Amino acid sequence: MTDLTFLALATVTVASSILALEARDLVYGAAALGIAFLGMAGLFFLLDASYVAAFQIAVYIGAVVVLILFTVMLVGPQLGEPPLELKRLSLLAAILLSLLLGTAGAVSSASAFPGPDNCGSGCDLVGLSNALINQYGVQLEFLSLVLAAAVIGALTLAKTETKAE
Amino acid sequence: MEPLTSFFAVSVILLGIGIYGLTTKRNAIRILFSVELIYNAANLNIIAFARLRNPPIVTGQVLVLFTIALAAMEASVGLAIIMLVSRLNVDIDLRKLTRLRG
Amino acid sequence: MGNPIIDLLTSTYFLEIAVFPGLLSIAILGALLGWMERKLTARVQLRVGPLYASPAGGILQMFADIIKLLFKELTIPDGADRFFFIMSPVTALIIGAALLGLIPFAPGIQIANIEVGLPVFLAIVTLSPTIVLLAGWSANSKFPFIGGLRALFQQTAYEIPLWLSTLGVVIVTGTLSLTGIIEYQQNSGWLIVPQLLGAFLFLVTSTAEMERLPFDLPEAESEIMMGWQAEYPGPLFMLAQGPAFVKLYAFSALFTTIYLGGYLGPAPIPPIVWFFLKTILIITLIMLFRSTFPRVRLDQLLRQGWTTLLTLSIANIIIAYFLVVGIPAI
Numbered sequence: 001m002t003d004l005t006f007l008a009l010a011t012v013t014v015a016s017s018i019l020a021l022e023a024r025d026l027v028y029g030a031a032a033l034g035i036a037f038l039g040m041a042g043l044f045f046l047l048d049a050s051y052v053a054a055f056q057i058a059v060y061i062g063a064v065v066v067l068i069l070f071t072v073m074l075v076g077p078q079l080g081e082p083p084l085e086l087k088r089l090s091l092l093a094a095i096l097l098s099l100l101l102g103t104a105g106a107v108s109s110a111s112a113f114p115g116p117d118n119c120g121s122g123c124d125l126v127g128l129s130n131a132l133i134n135q136y137g138v139q140l141e142f143l144s145l146v147l148a149a150a151v152i153g154a155l156t157l158a159k160t161e162t163k164a165e
Numbered sequence: 166m167e168p169l170t171s172f173f174a175v176s177v178i179l180l181g182i183g184i185y186g187l188t189t190k191r192n193a194i195r196i197l198f199s200v201e202l203i204y205n206a207a208n209l210n211i212i213a214f215a216r217l218r219n220p221p222i223v224t225g226q227v228l229v230l231f232t233i234a235l236a237a238m239e240a241s242v243g244l245a246i247i248m249l250v251s252r253l254n255v256d257i258d259l260r261k262l263t264r265l266r267g
Numbered sequence: 268m269g270n271p272i273i274d275l276l277t278s279t280y281f282l283e284i285a286v287f288p289g290l291l292s293i294a295i296l297g298a299l300l301g302w303m304e305r306k307l308t309a310r311v312q313l314r315v316g317p318l319y320a321s322p323a324g325g326i327l328q329m330f331a332d333i334i335k336l337l338f339k340e341l342t343i344p345d346g347a348d349r350f351f352f353i354m355s356p357v358t359a360l361i362i363g364a365a366l367l368g369l370i371p372f373a374p375g376i377q378i379a380n381i382e383v384g385l386p387v388f389l390a391i392v393t394l395s396p397t398i399v400l401l402a403g404w405s406a407n408s409k410f411p412f413i414g415g416l417r418a419l420f421q422q423t424a425y426e427i428p429l430w431l432s433t434l435g436v437v438i439v440t441g442t443l444s445l446t447g448i449i450e451y452q453q454n455s456g457w458l459i460v461p462q463l464l465g466a467f468l469f470l471v472t473s474t475a476e477m478e479r480l481p482f483d484l485p486e487a488e489s490e491i492m493m494g495w496q497a498e499y500p501g502p503l504f505m506l507a508q509g510p511a512f513v514k515l516y517a518f519s520a521l522f523t524t525i526y527l528g529g530y531l532g533p534a535p536i537p538p539i540v541w542f543f544l545k546t547i548l549i550i551t552l553i554m555l556f557r558s559t560f561p562r563v564r565l566d567q568l569l570r571q572g573w574t575t576l577l578t579l580s581i582a583n584i585i586i587a588y589f590l591v592v593g594i595p596a597i
Contacts, residue, residue: 004437006171009248010171010175011213012180013175013177013179014175014179016345017179017182017183018182019264020198020202020478021185021186021198021199021202022181023192023217025265026192026195027348027351027401027404028350028461029192029194029195029198030198031351031397031401033198033201033202035285036202036205037205038262040205040208040209041251043175043209044209047212047213047216048216049212049225049229050381050383050387050491051226051383051443052212052226052229052230052233052406053244053384053387053544054383054386054387054390055230055233055386055390056208056233057387057393058173058386058388058389058390058393059199059233059234059237060233060235060236060237060429061314061393061394061397061399062390062393062394062396063240063423064201064236064237064240065238065397066397066400066423067193067195067240067241067244067394068198068240068244068417069245069400069404070400071194071248071400072194073400073404074248074251075194075247075248075251095181095185097181101177101180101181114232116234118240118495123442125382125383126225128226128227131209131224132227132230135227136231139231143231143234143235143257146197146235146238147234147238150238150239150241150242151241153242153245154241154242154244154245155245155250157176157242157245157246157249158245158248158249
């Protein structure tokens with residue numbers, strides 16, 4: 001059961017991430033990217049990280065993909081990407097690199113990493129929230145500061161333009 | 166439970182796709198896609214490795230929550246820059262975008 | 268014995284997905300909600316409303332409408348993006364139906380009882396602005412695109428107070444699972460009493476998420492003629508109308524679950540009847556908004572969302588904090 005689900009999710013994720021980069025229309029690319037993120041959320045579910053999966057759907061698809069779509073529609077079609085001389089070479093390089101890394105990992109692990117079947121306390125929601133607040137509270141505060149800075153920065157970038165017009 | 170190696174394999178393939186996009190694409194939005202894919206590959210790797218410990222640890226999930234938030238910020242600032250550039254320059258081809266060159 | 272197809276078709280899991288609380292019941296209830304809305308609005312405006320489609324006050328009117336729409340010609344506008352044009356309403360309907368899989372209708376009657384039911388519900392809700400934006404863009408026409416952009420602004424702005432208002436419930440109950448929230452209410456009473464402000468905020472923001480009056484700017488038929496649905500031909504228009512009713516049903520069910528004790532109620536009446544009584548009460552309330560309030564303007568909507576509702580939902584979190592910790596003696 002899990003094997004089949006995993007295979008389906010992995011195929012969807014990989015195929016739609018390739019489509020995201022190769023689709024001619026950027027809107028299709030952004031939609032494919034959204035589907036890749038959904039597949040990734042499914043993989044997180046399989047790893048018992050269900051809260052992270054919900055967060056992934058909400059942030060990536062609810063915010064990032066919508067923002068990308070909005071930008072694409074505003075910027076307009078950017079067609080005509082001429083094929084680079086380097087393109088096929090680096091495609092080959094990337095595939096070779098990933099296969100090499102993958103096989104090296106698989107071989108070095110010998111009989112694969114089985115991982116404990118029952119995640120137990122390691123995937124516990126209470127444990128996660130305790131760690132997030134008690135252990136990493138300061139980092140969380142810094143993260144929110146960075147978030148505020150990013151929002152202000154993005155707003156400033158968008159705002160100066162309307163003033164100049 | 167699927168052996169964790171399969172998750173690592175998916176992560177590696179996504180990393181490969183992301184690097185391919187970074188090296189061959191010229192459109193700024195496509196490059197942003199590639200960066201997001203690499204982020205996702207890293208997230209999957211971190212969560213899978215957190216399961217590798219026996220008993221599993223929760224720190225991996227905390228780290229991934231932080232990464233997701235950071236990726237969202239990066240996307241928002243990046244897209245704001247792309248929007249600005251497209252209004253000033255009409256072209257978001259990163260290889261032609263040499264305005265800051267002295 | 269042993270025929271896997273028959274085994275699958277009669278298994279509880281399949282029946283739950285296909286019949287109740289799954290797809291078939293969602294379709295029938297969606298159609299009935301359409302009738303109910305028209306009848307109710309008509310009664311408020313001192314009209315009669317649907318009358319002829321059956322002896323019982325035109326209760327089959329929506330089914331007659333569906334049959335009529337199904338036989339209309341399927342035209343796709345020139346220059347439209349065919350893939351997204353057709354896929355968007357279908358996907359929106361699937362997303363709406365997926366929401367109902369997370370709701371516990373009665374003890375044991377729940378398709379997916381997961382530990383993080385509440386965030387997953389809200390996360391699925393956040394998918395819908397993407398779909399609406401794509402639907403509006405794909406029609407390659409002005410009004411649909413304006414409608415899609417309005418839906419984007421409105422739904423992303425109101426998602427934040429929606430999440431924050433349900434956070435109060437999570438703080439009080441200490442669980443993210445919808446079943447867990449109901450179990451808490453079994454011991455401590457309905458959460459609408461301590462979380463009155465949160466319930467109010469949830470009702471307002473979910474009305475905005477559903478794009479219903481007074482927040483129906485994305486489809487405002489008197490301004491931009493049904494907004495993102497303007498170009499849809501008959502059968503697809505029917506599909507595009509569906510998600511509105513399915514979301515109404517799902518949000519009312521979620522409100523019932525987290526604030527009104529879900530299926531809990533005195534014994535002689537079975538839990539499922541309690542659940543539907545409360546849900547229909549909430550649905551009626553939301554439908555009465557439609558005939559009571561005028562539509563807000565876009566700038567009013569966004570300003571209220573980003574200032575008033577956000578402030579109130581943070582205040583609600585503070586209330587929930589003091590409910591858990593206790594009011595400090597000064």
